[in-house]
Amino acid sequence: MSRKKTLKSKGASAPAASAIPASNEPRPARPGTARPGPQVPPNGLLQPGRPSLGGGGDFYDVAFKVMLVGDSGVGKTCLLVRFKDGAFLAGTFISTVGIDFRNKVLDVDGMKVKLQIWDTAGQERFRSVTHAYYRDAHALLLLYDVTNKASFDNIQAWLTEIQEYAQHDVVLMLLGNKVGIPTCPLQPGSEGRLAPGQLSPRSLYQVDSTQERVVKREDGEKLAKEYGLPFMETSAKTGLNVDLAFTAIAKELKQRSMKAPSEPRFQLHDYVKREGRVSSCCRP
Numbered sequence: 001m002s003r004k005k006t007l008k009s010k011g012a013s014a015p016a017a018s019a020i021p022a023s024n025e026p027r028p029a030r031p032g033t034a035r036p037g038p039q040v041p042p043n044g045l046l047q048p049g050r051p052s053l054g055g056g057g058d059f060y061d062v063a064f065k066v067m068l069v070g071d072s073g074v075g076k077t078c079l080l081v082r083f084k085d086g087a088f089l090a091g092t093f094i095s096t097v098g099i100d101f102r103n104k105v106l107d108v109d110g111m112k113v114k115l116q117i118w119d120t121a122g123q124e125r126f127r128s129v130t131h132a133y134y135r136d137a138h139a140l141l142l143l144y145d146v147t148n149k150a151s152f153d154n155i156q157a158w159l160t161e162i163q164e165y166a167q168h169d170v171v172l173m174l175l176g177n178k179v180g181i182p183t184c185p186l187q188p189g190s191e192g193r194l195a196p197g198q199l200s201p202r203s204l205y206q207v208d209s210t211q212e213r214v215v216k217r218e219d220g221e222k223l224a225k226e227y228g229l230p231f232m233e234t235s236a237k238t239g240l241n242v243d244l245a246f247t248a249i250a251k252e253l254k255q256r257s258m259k260a261p262s263e264p265r266f267q268l269h270d271y272v273k274r275e276g277r278v279s280s281c282c283r284p
C-alpha cells in the first residue's frame with residue numbers, strides 16, 4: 001500500500017470536525033512542562049459567545065485544536081509566537097520541552113474561531129509525550145526547515161507517525177519554514193512578488209537568514225503533491241504566510257464543522273495556492 005494513496009484519502013472527504021467544548025479545555029501548561037494527553041472532546045459545536053477558559057476571556061463560537069509538528073529547530077515555537085504575538089524569537093535557540101499551547105481567536109467570515117495551538121517538542125526523546133496529543137488534534141501543521149535537508153528528509157517519517165497516531169480525517173498542511181522575502185526592489189503594492197529581471201539567480205533560493213537554502217520550493221511542492229497536502233513556504237522571522245497558514249486551517253475546520261454549509265465548500269488547496277506569497281519572483 002503506497003503512502004500516497006493512504007494519506008490522500010485522509011484529507012479528501014473528511015466528515016465534520018468536532019469542536020472543543022469550553023468546559024473540556026485542557027488548562028495551559030507551564031512552558032516547557034510535559035503533561036498527560038488531554039481528554040477527547042465530545043461531538044458538537046460550542047454555544048455562540050461562550051468565553052474561552054484558557055484564552056484570557058476571549059469569546060468564540062467554535063474552537064479547534066491545532067498541533068505543530070516537525071524536527072527540532074525547524075521553527076515551530078517561533079511560528080506560533082509570530083502568529084500569536086506578531087514577534088520573532090531571535091537569539092539563542094531554546095528547544096521546547098514536552099508540549100505547550102497558546103490560544104488565538106480568529107474572525108473567519110463573521111464567526112469567532114478559536115484555535116488552541118499545541119507546540120510540540122521536536123526532539124526524539126519527547127516523542128512518546130506528543131503521541132498522546134495527536135488523537136485529539138483537528139489539524140496538524142507539519143514543518144521542515146528549508147535550510148536543513150535532514151528536516152525535509154524526515155517529513156516522510158513524520159507522515160508515517162501522523163498516520164499512526166492522528167485521526168484519519170485530520171487536516172494536514174506542509175510548511176517549509178525560514179524562507180525569505182526578496183530584498184531587491186519591489187513594485188508598489190507587490191510585497192513578496194518582484195518585478196521580472198530584478199533578481200540575481202542566487203535570489204531564487206533566498207532565505208531569511210545567513211543560512212543557505214538547501215531545499216528548493218519545487219521539492220516541497222513535489223512532496224506535498226505526492227501526499228495530496230496543501231503546501232506553503234513560511235518565515236517566522238518575517239511573518240511570510242504565517243497568518244495565512246493558520247487562517248486557511250481555521251477556514252477549513254469551520255467549514256467542516258458546519259452541518260449544512262450555506263456558502264460553497266471551502267477549497268483549502270486552492271486557497272493556499274491563490275493567497276500564498278512566494279519568496280522569489282522567478283516563479284510564475
Ligand SMILES: Nc1nc2c(ncn2[C@@H]2O[C@H](COP(=O)(O)OP(=O)(O)OP(=O)(O)O)[C@@H](O)[C@H]2O)c(=O)[nH]1
Pocket residue numbers: 070071072073074075076077078079089090091092093094095096097120121122123177178179208209234235236237238
Ligand atoms: N531565519 C529564521 N530563523 C528561524 C525561523 N524560525 C525559527 N528560527 C530560528 O530557528 C531556531 C529554532 O526555532 P524554534 O522555533 O525554537 O524551533 P522548534 O521547531 O520549536 O524546535 P523544538 O522546540 O526543539 O522542536 C531558533 O534559533 C529560531 O530563532 C525563521 O523563520 N527564520
Ligand SMILES: [Mg+2]
Pocket residue numbers: 076077078094095096119120121122
Ligand atoms: Mg519549540
